Structure formats: C-alpha cells, structure tokens
Amino acid sequence: MRIQINGARLIDPASKMDQQADIFIDDGKIVAIGDTPRDFVADQMIDGNGLIAAPGLVDISASLREPGYGRKGSIASETRAAAAGGVTSLCCTPHTKPILDTPAVVDLILDKARDEGSCKVFPLGAFSQGLAGEQLAELFTLRKAGCVAFSNGLAPFKSNRVLRRALEYAATFELTVIFHPQDPDLAEGGIAHEGSVATFRGLAGIPETAETVALSRDLLLVEQSGVRAHFSQITTARGARLIVKAQARGLPVTADVAMYQLILTEEALMDFSSFYHVLPPLRSLADREGLRDAVRSGVISAIASHHQPHEADAKLDPFAATEPGISSIELLLPLAMSLVEEGVFDLPTALQRLTTGPADALELKAGRLSVGAAADIVLFDPKGQTVVGESWFSKGRNCPFMGHVLPGAVRYTLLNGRVTHKNV
Amino acid sequence: MTPLLPKCPLQLNDEGRLRHFLSLDGLPRAMLTEILDTADSFLEVGARAVKKVPLMRGMTVCNVFFENSTRTRTTFELAAKRLSADVITLNVSTSSTSKGETLTDTLRTLEAMAADMFVVRHAESGAAHFIAEHVSPNVAIINGGDGRHSHPTQGMLDMLAIRRHKGDFTQLKVAIVGDILHSRVARSNMLALKTLGCPDIRVIAPKTLLPVGLEQYGVNVYTDVNKGLKDVDVIIMLRLQRERMQGGLLPSEGEFYRLYGLSEQRLALAHPEAIVLHPGPINRGVEIDSLVADSPRSVILNQVTYGIAVRMAVLSMTMSGQNEQRQLDAEKQESL
Amino acid sequence: MSLPDPAVLISAMARDLQAHLKAREIDNPRFVGIHTGGVWVANALLKELNSEEPLGILNVSFYRDDFSRSGLHPQVRPSQLPFDIENQHLVLIDDVLMSGRTIRAAHNELFDYGRPASVTLVCLLDLNARELPIRPDIVGATLSLEKNQRVKLTGPEPLAIVLKTIDHL
Numbered sequence: 001m002r003i004q005i006n007g008a009r010l011i012d013p014a015s016k017m018d019q020q021a022d023i024f025i026d027d028g029k030i031v032a033i034g035d036t037p038r039d040f041v042a043d044q045m046i047d048g049n050g051l052i053a054a055p056g057l058v059d060i061s062a063s064l065r066e067p068g069y070g071r072k073g074s075i076a077s078e079t080r081a082a083a084a085g086g087v088t089s090l091c092c093t094p095h096t097k098p099i100l101d102t103p104a105v106v107d108l109i110l111d112k113a114r115d116e117g118s119c120k121v122f123p124l125g126a127f128s129q130g131l132a133g134e135q136l137a138e139l140f141t142l143r144k145a146g147c148v149a150f151s152n153g154l155a156p157f158k159s160n161r162v163l164r165r166a167l168e169y170a171a172t173f174e175l176t177v178i179f180h181p182q183d184p185d186l187a188e189g190g191i192a193h194e195g196s197v198a199t200f201r202g203l204a205g206i207p208e209t210a211e212t213v214a215l216s217r218d219l220l221l222v223e224q225s226g227v228r229a230h231f232s233q234i235t236t237a238r239g240a241r242l243i244v245k246a247q248a249r250g251l252p253v254t255a256d257v258a259m260y261q262l263i264l265t266e267e268a269l270m271d272f273s274s275f276y277h278v279l280p281p282l283r284s285l286a287d288r289e290g291l292r293d294a295v296r297s298g299v300i301s302a303i304a305s306h307h308q309p310h311e312a313d314a315k316l317d318p319f320a321a322t323e324p325g326i327s328s329i330e331l332l333l334p335l336a337m338s339l340v341e342e343g344v345f346d347l348p349t350a351l352q353r354l355t356t357g358p359a360d361a362l363e364l365k366a367g368r369l370s371v372g373a374a375a376d377i378v379l380f381d382p383k384g385q386t387v388v389g390e391s392w393f394s395k396g397r398n399c400p401f402m403g404h405v406l407p408g409a410v411r412y413t414l415l416n417g418r419v420t421h422k423n424v
Numbered sequence: 425m426t427p428l429l430p431k432c433p434l435q436l437n438d439e440g441r442l443r444h445f446l447s448l449d450g451l452p453r454a455m456l457t458e459i460l461d462t463a464d465s466f467l468e469v470g471a472r473a474v475k476k477v478p479l480m481r482g483m484t485v486c487n488v489f490f491e492n493s494t495r496t497r498t499t500f501e502l503a504a505k506r507l508s509a510d511v512i513t514l515n516v517s518t519s520s521t522s523k524g525e526t527l528t529d530t531l532r533t534l535e536a537m538a539a540d541m542f543v544v545r546h547a548e549s550g551a552a553h554f555i556a557e558h559v560s561p562n563v564a565i566i567n568g569g570d571g572r573h574s575h576p577t578q579g580m581l582d583m584l585a586i587r588r589h590k591g592d593f594t595q596l597k598v599a600i601v602g603d604i605l606h607s608r609v610a611r612s613n614m615l616a617l618k619t620l621g622c623p624d625i626r627v628i629a630p631k632t633l634l635p636v637g638l639e640q641y642g643v644n645v646y647t648d649v650n651k652g653l654k655d656v657d658v659i660i661m662l663r664l665q666r667e668r669m670q671g672g673l674l675p676s677e678g679e680f681y682r683l684y685g686l687s688e689q690r691l692a693l694a695h696p697e698a699i700v701l702h703p704g705p706i707n708r709g710v711e712i713d714s715l716v717a718d719s720p721r722s723v724i725l726n727q728v729t730y731g732i733a734v735r736m737a738v739l740s741m742t743m744s745g746q747n748e749q750r751q752l753d754a755e756k757q758e759s760l
Numbered sequence: 761m762s763l764p765d766p767a768v769l770i771s772a773m774a775r776d777l778q779a780h781l782k783a784r785e786i787d788n789p790r791f792v793g794i795h796t797g798g799v800w801v802a803n804a805l806l807k808e809l810n811s812e813e814p815l816g817i818l819n820v821s822f823y824r825d826d827f828s829r830s831g832l833h834p835q836v837r838p839s840q841l842p843f844d845i846e847n848q849h850l851v852l853i854d855d856v857l858m859s860g861r862t863i864r865a866a867h868n869e870l871f872d873y874g875r876p877a878s879v880t881l882v883c884l885l886d887l888n889a890r891e892l893p894i895r896p897d898i899v900g901a902t903l904s905l906e907k908n909q910r911v912k913l914t915g916p917e918p919l920a921i922v923l924k925t926i927d928h929l
Contacts, residue, residue, distance in 0.1 A: 465821075
C-alpha cells in the first residue's frame with residue numbers, strides 16, 4: 001500500500017527538521033521525505049495542507065486494564081483512545097489481573113495488541129512478583145518475552161535491602177527499572193497534597209517529603225547498583241531539583257511527568273470533585289512551575305499520559321472513597337497544544353518530550369520520522385479545536401476536561417502506514 | 425483552555441438564601457447573624473411548657489448517619505420534632521452499605537421515601553457535598569459532620585454560646601485547643617469566628633496536631649498553651665481521641681494533659697470571666713480537669729440546649745430556602 | 761378618605777373594653793400584644809387605663825400558615841409571656857385586622873402555652889376583609905379600602921395610621 005502525504009509541515013525532533021515536505025510511505029515504512037521517489041504511484045493521497053506531521057507520540061505509561069479489569073478498559077478500547085490522541089507507541093503498566101509478572105501474560109497482551117490494538121504496545125513488566133516487593137520477578141525471562149522495562153508502580157519494597165538486591169540483579173542484565181518514588185509510610189492514609197486546600201477541605205495529606213525521601217533513597221541506590229533508571233510521575237519541584245543534582249554528578253537517570261500534572265494543581269480539589277483524585281496527588285502552584293521548568297530544560301525529558309480509565313462507579317463516592325486516576329490518553333496532543341498556546345513550551349520542545357524523549361528514556365525504537373523508519377505518524381491541525389467528549393473512545397469517562405474546548409485537533413494517526421484514527 | 429462555568433454555591437438558592445447547610449465557608453456575616461437570632465427565638469420555645477411550633481408539620485426529616493453519634497443524632501431528632509416534623513433515623517453504618525450497596529444506591533432508596541430533608545453524618549470529608557450533588561435538589565441536605573471537614577451546626581451553636589455569654593465578637597479573644605488537624609469542629613469554628621469579626625482567634629496545639637496552611641484562616645498559632653491562653657475570653661477545648669496516641673502524634677494522654685490540659689491554674693491565665701466550651705463528650709483528666717468542666721465558667725451543658733435551638737433555626741431556614749426555590753422554579757416555568 | 765387618629769380611637773376603645781369586661785365579670789385579665797403594632801396599641805391602652813400590669817408580647821412568626829409559600833420571615837424575635845396562661849382571662853390586642861390569619865396564629869400559639877379562661881379580641885382597625893370567621897370584641901374603627909390600598913400603623917410615639925397605594929398586586 002503506497003501512501004503520499006502532501007503539503008504538511010514536518011517536525012521531527014530527532015533530526016531537528018521543521019519544514020514543509022511530502023512524505024512517501026510504502027508497505028508500512030517511510031520510503032522518502034521531500035522529493036517524490038522514482039516510479040512512486042500513490043494508492044492513497046492524504047492532504048496535509050495546514051497540518052503538522054510529527055512522529056506518532058510515544059506514551060510510556062498507560063493502563064490498558066487488560067487482562068482483568070474489563071469494566072475499566074480493554075486493549076482494544078484504550079489503544080483506540082490512544083490513537084485518537086496521536087499516540088502510536090505506548091507502554092502498558094503491570095497492574096493487570098493477573099499481574100504482568102509471567103511471560104504468559106506478556107504473550108496475551110502482545111497477541112491482543114497485534115489483533116485488536118491501534119498502537120504498538122511495549123509491556124512494562126512487574127519488578128517484583130505480584131508487585132508485592134518481596135521476590136524478584138523473572139526479569140530476564142520477561143525481557144525475552146517482550147517487556148522493555150520493569151516497574152513496581154507505587155507499591156513499596158519490603159525493605160531497602162531487598163530493593164538494593166533487586167536493582168543489582170536488574171543491573172546485571174542491563175535492564176531498565178522504572179521508579180515511582182513515594183514513601184509508603186509518609187504517604188499513608190493520604191489522598192491529596194498536604195497543603196492549604198487539603199487542610200481547608202479536611203482531606204488527609206501526602207507531604208512533599210513522601211516523594212523526596214523515596215527519591216533520594218532511590219537515587220543513592222541507583223548510584224550504588226549502576227542500574228539503568230527512569231523516574232516516573234515526578235510531582236514536586238524539589239523532586240525535580242534532586243534529579244537535576246543527580247544528573248549533574250553524572251548519573252544517567254531520566255524522568256517523566258504526567259501531562260495533567262503540568263496543567264492542574266491542588267486548587268482543583270476545592271469542589272471535592274473526584275475527577276481530580278490522582279495518586280501521586282496534584283500539588284501546589286510552585287510545584288507545577290518547578291515541573292514546567294524541569295521539562296523546559298530537559299531534566300524531565302518525557303511527558304506521559306499516566307492514563308488510568310475507570311468505570312463510573314469508581315468515581316461516584318465521597319472523595320476519599322473513590323479510586324484515583326484520570327483517563328486522558330486521547331487528549332495527549334490537544335493537552336500538549338494547550339501548554340504550547342499558553343506559552344509554557346514551544347511546539348518542537350513539546351513534541352520532543354512526547355516522542356524521542358520518552359522513546360530514548362526506555363530505549364524504544366520509536367518517535368522518529370526518517371527514511372526507513374516505520375510510518376508511525378500523527379497529522380494534526382494546530383489551528384483546529386478538540387471538543388472533549390464529542391467523540392470518546394476510552395471506556396473510562398473519568399476525565400476532568402470533559403466539555404472543555406482544547407486547541408489542536410488530531411486529523412490522522414498512522415501506525416505502520418495504516419490509518420488508526422481519522423477525524424476530518 | 426476554556427474554563428467551565430463557575431459552580432453556583434451549592435448550598436444557596438437563587439436568592440442567596442440557604443437551601444442546604446453544608447459548610448460555613450462562603451456564608452456572609454449577615455446570614456450567620458440571622459442563624460443566631462433565629463436560634464435565640466427557638467431558645468424561648470424550649471423554655472415553654474409545650475416546646476413545639478408547627479413550622480415543619482407534615483414534613484419528614486430523615487437522619488442518615490453513616491457514622492455513629494448518639495449526641496448529635498438525638499439533638500437533631502429533638503430539633504425536628506420541636507418543629508413538628510416527622511423524624512426517621514437510619515443508621516446506615518449498620519445496614520445497607522455494609523452489604524456492599526453503593527452510596528448512590530442508598531441515596532436513591534432514601535429519595536424514594538420522599539423525605540423533605542436529610543441530616544447526614546459521614547466519616548469522609550466532602551460526603552455532604554457529594555450527597556447534595558447527587559440527590560434531587562428539592563431535598564434539603566444538612567451536614568451533621570463530614571470527616572474532618574465541617575460540622576457547621578456545631579460551629580454555630582458554639583457561636584451562640586459565645587454571643588449569649590460574652591456578647592460582641594469583635595471584642596473577644598478566643599482560643600481553640602487540641603487536635604486541630606483532625607477536627608471538623610475546629611475548622612467550622614475558625615471560619616465562623618472570622619466571619620463574625622473576631623479579631624484574635626488562637627489555635628493551640630503541638631506541631632503534630634496542627635495542619636499546614638492555617639494562615640488561610642487568619643488565626644494566630646501557638647504551641648505554648650500558657651502563652652496562648654493569656655487573657656482570652658473564650659476557651660474551646662477539643663476532644664482528644666485515643667487513636668492519636670498511635671502513629672507518633674502524641675506520647676500519651678498524660679503528657680498531653682500536662683502540656684495542654686485545661687486545669688484550674690491554666691484557666692486562671694485567661695480573663696477572670698472567661699468561659700469554657702467543649703463539643704463533647706469530654707475526656708476528664710485528658711483535655712480538661714473535672715473541676716473546670718463542672719465549674720460555673722463552663723457552659724458545656726448549656727451547649728446542648730443551644731444545639732437544639734441552632735438546629736431548629738438551621739432546619740427551618742433551610743426548609744424556608746427550599747420552599748422559596750420551589751416558588752421561583754414554578755414562576756420560571758409559568759413564564760416560559 | 762380621612763384617616764382616624766389612633767389617640768382618639770384608643771380613648772374610646774379603653775371605655776368600651778372596660779364596659780365589655782365588667783359585663784362579663786372579668787377582672788384582672790392579662791394583656792397580650794401581637795408584635796409589633798399590637799404591642800404599641802396595647803401599651804397605649806394600658807396607659808389610658810392607668811394600668812401597671814405586665815404586657816405579654818406575642819411573636820407569631822412560627823405559627824403563620826404561609827411558611828410553605830413564603831418561608832421564614834427574617835428578624836424573628838422571641839415571644840415573652842411573663843405570666844401563666846392556664847385559666848387566665850386574656851385580652852389579645854392587634855393593630856390591623858385583615859384576613860384574620862394573624863389572629864388564628866396568635867390563638868394557636870397562646871394555646872401551646874396553656875388553656876386560657878377566655879380571650880377578648882381588641883383591634884385598632886378592622887378592614888372588613890376577613891377570610892376566616894374572626895371578629896373583634898372591641899374595635900377602634902372600620903375602614904374599607906380599594907384593592908390596591910394598604911394601611912400601616914407607625915409608632916410607637918406618636919401612633920399614626922398611614923395609607924399606602926401599591927402599584928402591583
């Protein structure tokens with residue numbers, strides 16, 4: 001199948017390209033950029049005038065909810081939602097049922113993704129068996145089955161000693177470990193950022209130190225073990241500064257932040273709306289500014305959706321009794337555009353943090369537009385608009401942006417040259 | 425990003441009058457004063473032989489208590505009965521939700537009973553707001569206490585006690601002592617005192633029991649009770665719960681009493697005519713000395729009577745606001 | 761129309777009341793005024809009768825029959841009855857009698873205090889606009905108003921009757 005995309009403005013962060021150029025696709029791969037290759041006759045023409053062509057977005061943290069949580073989502077529904085958000089590659093989290101700690105579950109997910117999915121799915125394996133933080137999962141075997149990195153989510157390890165050993169084991173095989181720094185004891189019982197809003201509304205607080213204490217410990221153990229480390233879902237300005245210091249003394253650690261964390265703050269909790277109940281929590285304005293600085297400077301090189309869809313009941317209770325999580329993967333591109341429009345980032349930076357930034361952090365072959373690469377492309381209209389909820393693919397409607405009008409609209413998403421999302 | 429429409433204050437009707445009673449934040453001084461004035465009238469009713477007025481005759485008030493409390497429940501029951509309403513009490517903690525029924529399903533069932541008003545008490549902050557948002561707006565919701573967020577009728581009855589015994593708020597120094605961190609009573613009191621113009625509101629507790637961000641209430645924070653109680657006109661002692669000894673908040677009740685308990689000597693630091701309040705039930709020898717609790721400076725027992733009067737005021741004002749909104753909605757319908 | 765002077769009316773009412781009470785052999789009744797206007801009239805009457813008796817004040821807000829339509833009236837002040845109602849002869853005083861509902865509310869409230877031996881109703885003005893079968897025993901003057909007219913008693917010193925025209929019904 002030969003496809004030609006005409007007249008789009010091509011932005012590829014990896015090669016720093018930003019110019020108008022035609023794209024030629026054959027058999028799922030980009031065969032030329034710019035001049036028409038000899039003997040190329042297109043079967044399908046896509047009019048890219050007025051649109052921007054960028055590498056398909058790479059989302060390194062999304063809960064697909066399959067296997068095990070059918071009411072909340074499925075590989076089919078959530079990858080479809082991802083495609084609507086401009087995503088072509090994503091990493092699914094190990095919080096499935098059964099947990100992603102055996103090759104059988106990896107196979108199940110990869111098969112489903114191939115048959116029913118609208119994205120490339122790169123599984124994140126559980127770092128410990130059952131995510132219980134006691135025994136190592138069979139990391140090498142899981143790697144062979146297809147896991148690209150390992151995470152224990154917010155679940156703690158039983159002791160620092162076990163954690164250290166686990167990191168050394170992972171380091172032996174050059175496996176990447178993803179940390180979600182949160183000290184369980186400091187965070188215990190907390191559901192919101194320990195600040196003015198939580199105090200005013202009587203919500204149990206999670207102090208900043210829950211993140212920074214765990215982060216400090218993790219960084220020192222990373223240094224000691226030499227493991228490849230990625231820090232996920234940083235929420236505090238202080239936490240970002242700790243990562244700056246670690247990178248400055250030569251630790252090759254990377255970090256990501258949730259897209260919503262760059263937009264929302266604890267103020268959102270004033271009305272007790274459970275749509276703003278997330279873990280780790282939305283923090284102060286100062287924290288948001290610190291995170292934005294860190295993303296601008298590249299200290300935090302990746303932005304992820306941290307997509308967590310839920311059925312309606314999970315959010316229909318007084319705040320503390322609801323399940324945490326926001327469903328937002330299908331807004332990844334428009335939310336990025338809202339930050340660009342606000343002047344927080346320029347467009348190439350925003351795109352880099354959503355493509356090569358995350359891809360390089362986890363060493364994924366994705367996030368680039370170049371001759372020979374897979375035709376994973378997002379075509380979007382920077383002057384268009386997305387009315388949130390007008391069409392919705394995720395099973396989870398737990399999104400606080402419902403009804404908002406966001407700047408930018410994804411027009412086409414292509415995965416290996418196949419159109420996975422179209423909105424013209 | 426386009427902002428969504430600002431929410432109209434949930435507890436007020438189109439004319440700005442109470443239609444629910446959820447929390448004291450956002451309520452103007454005039455309204456708090458009106459509650460106190462109305463409560464004064466109801467105190468008179470309580471002093472008669474027939475302690476009833478027919479204001480809510482034929483209406484049904486449902487006490488929906490997800491968290492147990494004999495004291496608050498009985499005063500609400502009494503208040504509703506003195507307004508001639510029919511009262512049902514549902515201790516939901518022991519029935520449906522423990523069978524796995526969702527809160528919204530429980531609310532649907534209660535709505536079907538066609539009550540005019542729910543008095544709700546729940547262990548989670550924000551529960552009263554949640555219930556008001558998910559039940560027909562024609563059912564008045566009265567917050568009998570939600571988690572550590574708000575206990576607005578308690579706040580108002582404390583204000584009534586202060587006004588009746590000490591007069592003008594703008595001339596008073598008021599101290600709140602104890603577990604501020606976990607206390608919905610403290611939060612409601614701080615808000616009420618600020619709105620009513622109290623110029624010197626003091627909270628006194630060890631750091632472990634003080635929440636962050638107290639500046640937003642406009643209060644003065646003390647960790648030394650001897651400094652904090654100096655010359656105050658009103659002392660509100662909060663209840664210290666046993667659970668606070670776990671988790672490193674406090675070493676023991678004994679040490680708390682030695683450092684913060686209201687003994688006769690500590691009371692002597694305050695103004696010679698200072699009064700003592702406590703939301704009850706009191707822990708003698710923990711937050712307060714028996715001699716002080718039983719002394720003439722203590723208005724703790726009066727608080728019970730004030731509680732009934734304040735609740736009668738709140739119930740009738742809220743019912744009034746609901747009726748007014750029903751009228752406004754009917755007029756809007758007609759003009760369409 | 762010319763409005764009567766309350767001072768003149770009250771003199772006549774005092775004489776009529778004394779005669780009425782004597783005919784029924786009621787001595788030492790207690791006076792109860794309905795807040796606010798009725799209290800002014802009652803005080804003026806008691807002065808005219810040279811009486812030092814304590815005056816009971818009745819605030820009928822909690823007994824009105826229009827709560828479900830108009831809600832609670834703000835500025836409610838407590839009733840004060842400094843004497844026992846049980847077996848007591850009462851003189852109930854109000855300023856303006858229109859529909860009769862205020863008097864009905866006053867009766868309901870009084871009976872919640874106790875069982876009076878008798879109630880004698882005194883009104884400064886009767887507007888002849890009754891909706892209930894309530895009739896004053898002693899009345900100062902009867903007025904007939906147009907549909908868009910209202911009267912109000914101002915006071916407490918001096919007492920005056922004011923006529924108001926309302927522009928919308």
